[in-house]
Structures are given as structure tokens and as C-alpha cells.
Amino acid sequence: MFSFKPLNCELVKSLSCPGAPTFIEVKLEDLSENPRLDSESKTCILPEKYQHFADKVRNFEVFDDDVWIVTFPKCGTTWTQEMVWLMDHDLDYHTAKQINLNRRSAYFEIGAIANNLSVDSISNTANLPRPRHIKSHLPMALLPKQLWTVKPRIVYVSRNPKDVAVSYMHHYQMIMGYRGTEKNFLEGLLADKVMYCPQVQHVLDFWRIRDQQNVLFLTYEQMKRDLVGVLSRVSQFFRKCFSEEQLTELFHHLSFDEMKKNPATNNVEMVAAAMQMNGRGGEKFEFMRKGQVGDYKNELSVDYIERFEEYIRQKLEGNDFDFSH
Ligand code: PPS
8 A cells, every 4th residue: 555665865864863763755555545636645754663554544443523633743733633622522621621632632643653652542542432533744645544435524724834844843853852953954844855744735635625524624824813713613613503702712712821821732741751752851842832923034044934935836836725824
């Protein structure tokens, strides 16, 4: 079903880190079960470990009451997970505060990619109580094929690649223990050679199926600009009817400041454990970092901003999507 190509070029080798020392290109060879995948969509850069899980992921049993939250990394996954879990559980704040979001909404493939983690997250996800809430950064081609026949709810979120670049760079350095240069990391993104790349194709595959009934396509920028409007779309998607007062309370609960101080959503424990594992123990890093649109202007040089803009322009050519949505 898949082929696995070791990646030994200097750029990819320079992206080695304790969380992911070696990378492969995973390629879907059998396109028969996927909706509208074009040739660009068939590959994904992942840690070498993933080859032992690829078939298990692809053949994973999907249920129609599952909720899948799918994103490229750093696009607002955590924010969306909390929003969607609460919507689907009739705003059960009591449970949401008692049980960490990572247990309520499981990171599907983490055990298949994280070098120093020996959990089988695929089997653990299979055994979650239903309705299962499942987070994944995998691209369409690698996700379970039953998603396209069983058709559970899928919430997809995209974010502007320039802000993703900055957020991902901090994540890569602090959570995955990367000690290489920022230049190499940015070059890696521009060459689509960083973990989970290609990035724009990841988005386009879901943009193309956005009108399917079981798919809701959101963007980080929309959520920042008009969370009330997004909450209304999400509640319709879940066929829920909440009062204005309830939606106001949810809006407040989902704010950056509230989620940052909420131990069930701020990922403090997960980050501390990962930093310890990946050689950054004792250093300071907050998962809830800035939560802004346009932070790239503070961190990327003018040259890199231009290069990312050109990269985005080229990758979007011929498509009706743009990252200002
Ligand atoms: S991950 O590790 O890929 O699952 O990360 P992900 O959750 O997708 O993205 C993390 C970024 O989302 C920001 N974030 C938020 N922004 C606004 N409001 C809320 N409530 C919120 N929650 C998380 C988080 O700060 C990361 O972005 P940056 O730019 O790094 O601050």
C-alpha cells in the first residue's frame, strides 16, 4: 500500500532532533480508495518510525460517531479540539475541566512518530470510549481509508504558513529538542521537507472536499476574527442548538487567556514531559505561546517573508483557496 524512501540529503539530515532523528518519505502507492487525490498528495515526510504503523493507521476501524480533528501542525488544533469536544458533549465544562484535553481528544499517531515514546497510540485510540474524539496531523492520503466510506464528522483547520512556520519552529526547538539553525528549519519548510510536509497540499486536499456533509473546513484566522460566527457554524455542524448566553460562555472559555490558564488545555504537563525526554528539561516554553495572527512579522526576516509568499503563491496556483480566508 505504501512505499518508504529514506531521506539522506543534507537539508533533511540537518533537521534531525531527539524527538525525530531520521525521516522518510511515505508514499501511498494504491490510490483506489481515496477521493480526488492528485499526485502531489500521495507523499508525506515523517519520522522513520512511522513505517511500522502506516498500514495499521490506514486500516484503522472508523465509526460513524467519531469526530476527527485534522490539521497541519500548529494550525489551532488544540483550540479546535476543545471547541469541538464541548460542542459534542453539550457544553460539559465539569468533565472538560476534570479530564485533560489530550485524554478527551486523543493524538492518533503520536506513538507512531515520537522517537522516545513507546505507547501504541493507534491501539489506544481504537479503544477510546465512543464517541471518540481523534486529533491527527496526517494528510488525507495516509489517514484511515474508512474515513471516506464511513464518513464520520471531520473538522479541518488551516492556518497561514508564515505563522505556522514561526509556531512550528518554536515547537520543533523546544518540544522536539531541535538544536539546528532557524535557517535550516525555514529552508526545510520551503522545500517541503519538514515533518508532515507538504503543507499547502495538506490544506488543498481538504479544501477540495469542504462541501461534503461530514466535513467542516475552518481557518485559524476565521476563529481569531469571528469566533462567534465559527461557533455558530460548528453548532450547526453538530446539530446542536445553544442559547446566546451559552455561546457567550463558550466564547469566553475558548479565549487564549482562559485556555492558557486552564490546566486541562494549556498542555503544561505534555510539554514538560516532551522537553524532558528530548533534552530540553528545565528550560522554559509555553505551548500557549502568543496566539496571534501575523506574529511572523516579528520573527521572520523580510527575505523569508518574501520567500514564503512566493512559495504560497506557487503552491496555490490554479486553486480557488487563499490563506486570507
Ligand atoms: S499542535 O502542537 O500542532 O497541536 O499545535 P496547535 O494546537 O495546532 O497550534 C498551537 C498554536 O495555536 C495557538 N492557540 C490559540 N490561539 C488562539 N486562541 C486560543 N484559544 C489558542 N489555543 C492555542 C497556540 O498559541 C499556538 O500558536 P502560537 O502562534 O505558537 O502562539
